[in-house]
Amino acid sequence: MKLRLLISSFLIVLLLSCSSDDGEESGSTTIVGTWDAVTLQLDSASQEEQGLADLFNLLAAQDCFLITMILEENNDATLKTSIDYLDLSGLFTGILSIECPTESDSESATYEFENGQLTITDSNGLSTSVDATLSGDRLTVAIEGDEFDDLEVSGSLTFERR
Numbered sequence: 001m002k003l004r005l006l007i008s009s010f011l012i013v014l015l016l017s018c019s020s021d022d023g024e025e026s027g028s029t030t031i032v033g034t035w036d037a038v039t040l041q042l043d044s045a046s047q048e049e050q051g052l053a054d055l056f057n058l059l060a061a062q063d064c065f066l067i068t069m070i071l072e073e074n075n076d077a078t079l080k081t082s083i084d085y086l087d088l089s090g091l092f093t094g095i096l097s098i099e100c101p102t103e104s105d106s107e108s109a110t111y112e113f114e115n116g117q118l119t120i121t122d123s124n125g126l127s128t129s130v131d132a133t134l135s136g137d138r139l140t141v142a143i144e145g146d147e148f149d150d151l152e153v154s155g156s157l158t159f160e161r162r
Helices: 002-015 047-061 089-093
Strands: 033-043 067-071 076-081 105-114 117-122 127-135 138-143 154-161
Touching (some): 033 047, 067 154
Antiparallel strands (some): 033 067, 033 154, 105 117, 117 127, 127 138
């Protein structure tokens, strides 16, 4: 149960802090589109946290995306996560197969991407900013433990545009 709570908390916090748009004419590629989280990389993670990252990456390699962002031109965002629907019970019984969740939760937000900073404002008006790098169809968001109340790890979460 603790692992499930950690997984949910970790990835929901990431989800609420990951989306962007280049609203200026700066010559950058637009980030409008549908983005799937494909790689979670943690620095100096505990064994449990690294296991979470490995599971996340394994599922993404099988086209099971636990976090998706839909970024629109008008700076509206829809953030989807299926973290809460992961069935990890097989891991505790020796079954090494995890099914990709078919359900997801969605949240509406707004976003802004400017000068390498990604700011997302949720439906309650709470804003979070993180460092983000856009390179073609890849968006990499920095994870810093001190920016998130529930996390003490750092690393990155990489999204690919569909």
